[in-house]
Amino acid sequence: AKPEPLRVMISGAPASGKGTQCELITEKYGLVHIAAGDLLRAEVAAGTENGRRAKEFMEKGQLVPNEIVVMMVKERLLQPDSLENGWLLDGYPRSSSQGIALREYGIQPDLFILLEVPEEILVERVVGRRLDPVTGKIYHLKYSPPETEEIAARLTQRFDDTEEKVKLRLRTHHQNVEAVLSMYEDITIKVNGDASKWDVFKQIDNALTELIEQRKAIPGTL
Ligand code: AP5
Numbered sequence: 719a720k721p722e723p724l725r726v727m728i729s730g731a732p733a734s735g736k737g738t739q740c741e742l743i744t745e746k747y748g749l750v751h752i753a754a755g756d757l758l759r760a761e762v763a764a765g766t767e768n769g770r771r772a773k774e775f776m777e778k779g780q781l782v783p784n785e786i787v788v789m790m791v792k793e794r795l796l797q798p799d800s801l802e803n804g805w806l807l808d809g810y811p812r813s814s815s816q817g818i819a820l821r822e823y824g825i826q827p828d829l830f831i832l833l834e835v836p837e838e839i840l841v842e843r844v845v846g847r848r849l850d851p852v853t854g855k856i857y858h859l860k861y862s863p864p865e866t867e868e869i870a871a872r873l874t875q876r877f878d879d880t881e882e883k884v885k886l887r888l889r890t891h892h893q894n895v896e897a898v899l900s901m902y903e904d905i906t907i908k909v910n911g912d913a914s915k916w917d918v919f920k921q922i923d924n925a926l927t928e929l930i931e932q933r934k935a936i937p938g939t940l
Contacts, residue, residue, distance in 0.1 A: 721933065723804030724749060724926070725826070727811075729898065730833030732887040733843040735911045735918060736808050737856050739833070742919045743806055747926060750800045754810040757790050758782055759876075776878055779886025781812055781894070788819045795825055814897040829929055830902035831922060833911035837888065844884040848873035862915070 726749065728736050737753065744751045758776065761769030768790075772782045781787075791810050794800065807827070811817035820826070835843075846859040851874055857864050864870040878887065899906065909921045 721930075723802065724828055724929070725805055725807075726829045726831065726926070727807045727827045727902070728831045728833070729809070729895075730911060731835060731837070731840055731891050731895075732884055733840045733847065734833040734835040735843075735915065736833060738862075738915050739831075739918060739922060740806055740808050741856065742915070743922060743926070746923065747804070747806075749804045749806040750797075751806050751808060752791065752794045752800065752810075753808040754787060754791055754812070755808075757794065758787070761786075761790075777883070779878065779883050779888075779890055781890060784813075784815060784819070788816060791816075792820065792823055792825070795820075796823075811898055811901075813894050814901060817898060817901045827902065827905065829925065830906045831925070832899065832906055832908050833918070834908055835911040839912060840888065841881055841884055844879050845881055847879055848875060850874075 724747065726743070728740060728743075730736050740751045740753065743749060758769070758772045762773045762776070763769070768786050772786055775782045787810070791807070795805055795807070811820065843858065843861070846861070848857045848859060848864070849855070850857065850864070850869055850872065852869075852872060856862070857869075857873060864873060878884075907921075907925045909918060909925075911918050
């Protein structure tokens, strides 16, 4: 029989490296990457009413109201590809009410990954971040520069990636993080995110491999 698909959540402060690690995890494990921030930015770009409302909160570094976020994430988690291949949920839940909403829909993760990065590093990571609109890849002008001149010329910056806005995002993160962590304590692994992206990935990769091995060893979980 086909093994049960993995369900993984990844969390951490703004610019702690969630998106970067998600690129590596999905490449190796084939999980469907569902990023609350990306879903919201897609709504903003599409110019929908939800997108317009969401942008007001994102510009202030605040949480977008649950009536917009919860259904959006839940619907994506219940799409056939997520059910079939497993999922990697990035940036959700960000409050206990968001976690409770998922639980009520019977959606629970197998593993909760927490990326830990000292605060003084986060601002530099945010202001140097660039995105490739063609491939969706995440770059950093210093730590992960684009491979070619052609890519460099088309890179864009997120509207909330300024020093002033990241400070607001960090404040929101601090207000909510403990409540979320307490919901997943028994399945949490803490990962040192202040290392090269490959060294960070090694820690995550080991935890995922171990989880898969454990499942193989316990009858009835395959
Ligand atoms: P979201 O898009 O989720 O932003 P965030 O949490 O602030 O996280 P980021 O995407 O900024 O960072 P990341 O951890 O993915 O880091 P990355 O890998 O890019 O949310 C945006 C907004 O949407 C929120 O403020 C909120 O308003 C709203 N929102 C989202 N979810 C919501 C929810 N559930 N409920 C309500 N509202 C919600 O890395 C950052 C940079 O560092 C890159 O340049 C990268 O190249 C570099 N880097 C990465 N790893 C390393 C490394 N190991 N060494 C050196 N550099 C590195």
